[in-house]
Amino acid sequence: MGAPKQRWTPEEEAALKAGVAKHGPGKWRTILRDSDFSELLRLRSNVDLKDKWRNLSVTAGGYGSREKARMALKKGRRVVPKLTAEPMDVDGKDMDIAHDAIIEAEPLAMALEPLAIEESPDKSVARLDDLILESYRKANEPSGSNKAAVAAYIEDQIWPL
């Protein structure tokens, strides 16, 4: 059998997040070709990136950081076979939209000028933009410095757990 299963390392995860911050979500192949990330993500396909980003979006929805309302579920006697492994509505669509709004609002590469923080009632949005800018400023200073560190910086600041 071919693929045992590849768990995402923190470095890969950070690289993906930085890549999305730079190019925007949906630009998986672009992120993969970007020399800033191609090394760290060399073992991942564009589809892998897409799937991982989806997972991140779902878990970032709050379940991950503060999950405890789980044991409330009760189990009933099964009468018919479980049709599918969870049809469940764990789609996370809402979260995806939120993320897209944040990231796509201003792909980092174009956002070197002061961000047009038109309104953004959600303060987390403004904070996010600042953090990305700051981290990339740092990234460009020490040439050839550790990309993973930069990405990890972004990660820790934005998605702390």
Place this chain on the structure above:
Amino acid sequence: MGAPKQRWTPEEEAALKAGVAKHGPGKWRTILRDSDFSELLRLRSNVDLKDKWRNLSVTAGGYGSREKARMALKKGRRVVPKLTAEPMDVDGKDMDIAHDAIIEAEPLAMALEPLAIEESPDKSVARLDDLILESYRKANEPSGSNKAAVAAYIEDQIWPL
């Protein structure tokens, strides 16, 4: 207040084994959809099949109740990234390997590859036949139903003359 556990019957177990022999391990949904097994496994989900197969694999290892061959597995790293449209290796070379593996496989549940039984009615069928019977023999005893009849039924469904 609990979910009543539904123990696997010998018939279900035999159907699962036959299904794996026909489609290979990991094709749980395929096995479930196969009309040869859908009747017997109508109360089981694809995840149930997977879990049961795992249990069988552990048991087939021959470890006593006091042995535990727990998670000694380490995570290997994939060497090359999976391509978007990965070309599957279906040139028959793998079939030979799989065939050998099956013949030598003593813990039945260890490593089976899908076999194109319908396409290649050769002597490997007889080998498989023996394996299924053997594994079935291992499955239980006392219940009133006729085990041999069940096994014969399954075999007839899979390998009709």
Place this chain on the structure above:
DNA sequence: CACTAGGGTTAGGGTTTA
């Protein structure tokens, strides 16, 4: 033909039950 989006399925660690 290459890529992405999104639903579906599997793998494997964790949890519960008997």
Place this chain on the structure above:
DNA sequence: TTAAACCCTAACCCTAGT
């Protein structure tokens, strides 16, 4: 206490649409 059955969900697959 243990093992079979069941749960959770990240990772991976399939495929329509572009």
